[in-house]
Amino acid sequence: MARNTYEVDEELETGFDIEKLKRISIYLKPYKKTIFWILFLMATSSIATMFIPIIFMEAMNSAIPQKDMSQIVRLGIDILAISIYVSIVLKIRSRVMTKMGQNIIYEIRKDIFTHIQNLPFSYFDSRPHGKIQVRVVNYVNNLSDLLSTGLVNVLTEAGSIVFIVCFMLYIDVKFTIISMIGLPVLIFIICIINSKQRKAWQKASNKQSNLNAYISESINGIRITQSFVREEENMKIFNRLSGNYRDSWMQAVKYNFLLGPIVENISAFSTSFIYVLSVYLIINDKTMLTAGAIVAFTSYIGRFWAPINTIVSFYNTILTSLSYLERIFETIDEPIEIKDKEDAKDMPKIDGNVVFDKVCFSYEEGAYVLKDISFEVKSGQSFAIVGPTGAGKTTIVNLLSRFYNINSGHIYIDGIDIENVTIKSLRKQMGVMMQESFIFSGTIMDNIRYGNKDATDEEVIRASKTVCAHDFIMQMENGYNTVVKERGAGLSTGQKQLISFARALLANPKILILDEATSSIDTETEIALQEGLKKLLQNRTSFIIAHRLSTIKNSDCILYVDKGQIVEKGSHNELIAKKGAYYKLYMSQYEFLK
Ligand code: GTP
Ligand code: MG
Numbered sequence: 112m113a114r115n116t117y118e119v120d121e122e123l124e125t126g127f128d129i130e131k132l133k134r135i136s137i138y139l140k141p142y143k144k145t146i147f148w149i150l151f152l153m154a155t156s157s158i159a160t161m162f163i164p165i166i167f168m169e170a171m172n173s174a175i176p177q178k179d180m181s182q183i184v185r186l187g188i189d190i191l192a193i194s195i196y197v198s199i200v201l202k203i204r205s206r207v208m209t210k211m212g213q214n215i216i217y218e219i220r221k222d223i224f225t226h227i228q229n230l231p232f233s234y235f236d237s238r239p240h241g242k243i244q245v246r247v248v249n250y251v252n253n254l255s256d257l258l259s260t261g262l263v264n265v266l267t268e269a270g271s272i273v274f275i276v277c278f279m280l281y282i283d284v285k286f287t288i289i290s291m292i293g294l295p296v297l298i299f300i301i302c303i304i305n306s307k308q309r310k311a312w313q314k315a316s317n318k319q320s321n322l323n324a325y326i327s328e329s330i331n332g333i334r335i336t337q338s339f340v341r342e343e344e345n346m347k348i349f350n351r352l353s354g355n356y357r358d359s360w361m362q363a364v365k366y367n368f369l370l371g372p373i374v375e376n377i378s379a380f381s382t383s384f385i386y387v388l389s390v391y392l393i394i395n396d397k398t399m400l401t402a403g404a405i406v407a408f409t410s411y412i413g414r415f416w417a418p419i420n421t422i423v424s425f426y427n428t429i430l431t432s433l434s435y436l437e438r439i440f441e442t443i444d445e446p447i448e449i450k451d452k453e454d455a456k457d458m459p460k461i462d463g464n465v466v467f468d469k470v471c472f473s474y475e476e477g478a479y480v481l482k483d484i485s486f487e488v489k490s491g492q493s494f495a496i497v498g499p500t501g502a503g504k505t506t507i508v509n510l511l512s513r514f515y516n517i518n519s520g521h522i523y524i525d526g527i528d529i530e531n532v533t534i535k536s537l538r539k540q541m542g543v544m545m546q547e548s549f550i551f552s553g554t555i556m557d558n559i560r561y562g563n564k565d566a567t568d569e570e571v572i573r574a575s576k577t578v579c580a581h582d583f584i585m586q587m588e589n590g591y592n593t594v595v596k597e598r599g600a601g602l603s604t605g606q607k608q609l610i611s612f613a614r615a616l617l618a619n620p621k622i623l624i625l626d627e628a629t630s631s632i633d634t635e636t637e638i639a640l641q642e643g644l645k646k647l648l649q650n651r652t653s654f655i656i657a658h659r660l661s662t663i664k665n666s667d668c669i670l671y672v673d674k675g676q677i678v679e680k681g682s683h684n685e686l687i688a689k690k691g692a693y694y695k696l697y698m699s700q701y702e703f704l705k
Contacts, residue, residue: 212259241327268418293377378416542620550599
């Protein structure tokens with residue numbers, strides 16, 4: 112059974128790869144010096160704390176038995192000084208590392224967003240937008256622990272383990288070896304749960320992604336949800352996805368909770384064992400160790416296991432972060448299928464001759480949407496494309512902007528194959544008004560200026576007047592400075608179309624593409640608009656897609672497509688005379704109007 116995309120866990124295209132973690136070092140590189148200094152400070156503070164048990168040992172072995180107050184005070188001051196130094200270092204580390212972590216997160220987020228902006232339409236067509244969002248926002252955020260504290264902590268702790276072992280060896284070699292017997296046990300347990308734990312975190316990140324996809328889809332479709340009273344049904348889906356996320360998280364975190372107590376137990380067991388053993392040895396006079404040395408040594412055991420505990424819990428952070436890093440790098444590595452050829456040149460100033468030469472195209476392998484499309488449009492001509500829903504009209508114009516790669520054939524503009532020019536230079540010279548007009552949050556002025564940020568206010572107003580948008584804009588609260596919300600809430604569909612129309616026009620393109628530009632505009636406005644446009648379209652090649660034939664009647668050439676193939680081509684009069692598909696369509700609309 113086909114399931115909704117938000118129910119399907121994303122398969123990882125690549126398996127577990129420790130290289131992913133190494134890749135993070137690219138982002139760490141600029142901070143090499145900072146990391147070095149922080150590590151240095153942490154090492155010094157770590158060494159300083161190592162002296163505390165020695166100080167205690169001295170107090171117990173000499174200062175207290177000899178009742179030497181001045182030595183006790185001196186030792187007390189030493190401990191105080193060490194504590195102050197450690198707290199200062201910790202403060203510096205937190206501040207510097209948090210800043211560094213956030214800067215790196217900023218860089219990763221920038222890279223992923225930059226990359227997403229260049230990904231082809233097909234990438235967005237094939238996955239829920241919520242799943243893309245979750246990578247840019249949540250997954251990147253989740254790296255914060257790893258970068259801010261984790262990496263430095265683990266290095267410092269690993270270093271401190273070395274120092275602690277040195278101090279322990281200094282006191283007694285045999286005891287040191289005995290107290291580490293628990294270590295292989297821990298390593299064995301980690302090896303057993305490692306892969307389960309990693310999979311559990313991958314699953315949790317998948318469930319989070321699914322939930323996000325559903326929330327995003329639900330918010331986008333809220334009007335339909337409410338009008339069809341689907342709230343209850345949606346609540347059930349939401350509860351299921353949210354429950355899945357909770358359960359997978361709990362399952363993953365269970366492993367995290369497992370290791371901490373194991374380390375604690377091993378540590379406690381080693382300490383008590385050493386206590387019992389040493390007391391036994393002291394009573395039986397089998398050791399030279401003093402009571403002070405035993406206290407110091409057992410304190411080192413605690414200190415030996417504490418960093419191991421930190422490293423083990425950091426290991427959890429690594430596994431969690433790895434499941435996010437895999438997704439982040441997968442997105443950054445997503446190939447940009449539509450990119451400039453290595454020797455691509457800028458498109459020279461377009462004149463506007465367009466040729467489609469035996470173009471075949473499919474969105475999905477094998478299922479051809481366009482078959483053998485060939486036509487020619489002369490510079491300055493208006494070219495209309497009509498045909499039933501799903502015929503392939505939008506697809507034809509999308510190919511002209513190179514939003515998809517064609518399977519075979521060629522598209523030429525002024526004799527230059529558009530595959531050989533840079534995409535930017537091509538798209539910059541085209542004005543596209545898409546079938547779904549999209550309004551960004553911001554002022555109306557900014558929305559119209561979207562494709563030509565240097566246009567003056569006068570130019571914006573002139574374009575708006577041409578498309579008959581000026582009047583309704585002026586009636587709005589603040590005219591052109593009225594702020595419209597996301598997706599143009601507060602505007603009618605027709606008004607949104609007019610704004611998108613003005614936007615396409617303002618780019619002053621040599622090739623203008625209008626996909627159902629006026630489908631939601633009343634007939635009266637459309638007639639007024641046609642007059643203004645006639646003059647404007649004179650020096651441009653225009654592609655006009657319309658179901659309403661009155662819109663395209665006067666075009667220089669009309670292409671009738673059906674099922675991805677050209678059925679007829681000619682002027683309105685020629686096609687009417689032909690009495691074919693166009694004639695039938697025209698008559699049906701004409702009859703309808705009668
Ligand atoms: P209307 O706008 O409804 O008049 O149709 P159109 O003539 O513009 O059709 P369009 O070019 O959008 O679509 C042509 C065919 O391609 C249809 O059968 C669609 O199902 C299919 N199609 C469109 N977009 C996609 C896509 O992103 N992925 C896939 N797999 N198929 C698509
Ligand atoms: Mg369409």
